[in-house]
Amino acid sequence: MSDQEHADELAQRYGEALLPVFGRPQKVLARGEGVHVWDTDGKQYLDLLAGIAVNALGHAHPALLSAITKQAETLGHVSNFFASAPQIELAEKLLELSAAPAGSGVFFANSGTEANEAAFKIARRTGRPRILALTNSFHGRTMGALAITSKEAYRTPFEPLPGGVEFIAAGDERALAEALAPGDVAAVFAEPIQGEAGVRALSHDYLRALRRLTREHGTLLILDEVQTGMGRTGHWFAHQAVEGLQPDVMTLAKGLGGGFPIGAVISYGPEVHDLLQPGQHGTTFGGNPLASAAALAVIGTILEDSLLAHVRDVGRS
Numbered sequence: 458m459s460d461q462e463h464a465d466e467l468a469q470r471y472g473e474a475l476l477p478v479f480g481r482p483q484k485v486l487a488r489g490e491g492v493h494v495w496d497t498d499g500k501q502y503l504d505l506l507a508g509i510a511v512n513a514l515g516h517a518h519p520a521l522l523s524a525i526t527k528q529a530e531t532l533g534h535v536s537n538f539f540a541s542a543p544q545i546e547l548a549e550k551l552l553e554l555s556a557a558p559a560g561s562g563v564f565f566a567n568s569g570t571e572a573n574e575a576a577f578k579i580a581r582r583t584g585r586p587r588i589l590a591l592t593n594s595f596h597g598r599t600m601g602a603l604a605i606t607s608k609e610a611y612r613t614p615f616e617p618l619p620g621g622v623e624f625i626a627a628g629d630e631r632a633l634a635e636a637l638a639p640g641d642v643a644a645v646f647a648e649p650i651q652g653e654a655g656v657r658a659l660s661h662d663y664l665r666a667l668r669r670l671t672r673e674h675g676t677l678l679i680l681d682e683v684q685t686g687m688g689r690t691g692h693w694f695a696h697q698a699v700e701g702l703q704p705d706v707m708t709l710a711k712g713l714g715g716g717f718p719i720g721a722v723i724s725y726g727p728e729v730h731d732l733l734q735p736g737q738h739g740t741t742f743g744g745n746p747l748a749s750a751a752a753l754a755v756i757g758t759i760l761e762d763s764l765l766a767h768v769r770d771v772g773r774s
């Protein structure tokens with residue numbers, strides 16, 4: 458069988474074995490190394506997609522390989538009835554990088570949408586009925602994350618979605634102030650740079666207004682940094698470009714594990730810490746030692762190779 462026949466055969470088997478949610482795949486990929494991937498025909502590509510903002514260290518990075526291998530040799534999964542050192546270390550590291558104050562805490566999930574589900578549940582626990590999200594938002598595909606995602610084509614086929622969500626125009630400070638005024642809004646969800654919308658950055662002025670007005674009304678500011686976090690903007694988290702800006706909750710995933718699935722929710726300060734009570738949320742896989750070790754390797758490499766400064770350098774040129 459020629460390479461081309463082999464590729465055609467795989468594509469046909471894909472169509473017959475997988476549900477059609479993603480449409481026809483562009484290629485069947487065989488391997489990756491650094492910034493390159495190879496398809497099943499042996500053709501090499503420069504990977505500008507990086508697994509949709511996931512492969513923070515490129516493909517097959519030795520530090521990531523070694524961390525995952527070493528961890529898998531000792532302890533891969535333990536359930537959350539038990540703790541593991543990598544999980545604790547990763548939580549501490551994320552609190553440090555996010556400059557979270559005393560009384561902050563981390564919840565681990567397996568994806569961005571799961572991190573946002575947890576944040577949604579934190580918001581519900583305030584007891585307030587309304588949740589605000591922005592036009593052009595994307596927060597994921599599970600029902601709660603979908604409820605705060607604006608795109609009609611994603612939402613409509615799955616209604617009814619969890620209620621109480623309203624969309625306000627991204628960047629419109631007056632609309633924000635009006636929506637918050639009654640004092641019954643649990644949370645505002647925002648991406649500092651709206652990713653799925655076509656990489657639209659919220660202005661620093663609007664981000665500051667989000668912080669000021671939510672604080673004024675006792676509303677949580679929940680920043681979705683699933684795509685913008687983990688160094689992609691030259692800061693650990695995109696909101697750190699705005700001096701002094703600190704959300705009440707931040708969600709992460711994508712680049713966090715460098716390709717190994719992991720998501721995280723950071724809750725800032727003692728007031729948010731206990732909104733989710735023991736037993737009110739959970740996960741089987743979230744925070745397992747393997748995923749935690751992968752994320753620690755990603756963070757360690759970004760630090761050791763001074764990648765934040767590099768991102769800022771190449772971002773300027």
Ligand SMILES: *Cc1c(COP(=O)(O)O)cnc(C)c1O
Pocket residue numbers: 567568569570571573595596597598648652653681682683684685710711
């Ligand atoms: C990709 C993305 C999500 C969803 O993450 P999944 O891991 O695909 O569930 C949520 N929010 C933002 C901003 C994203 O870019």
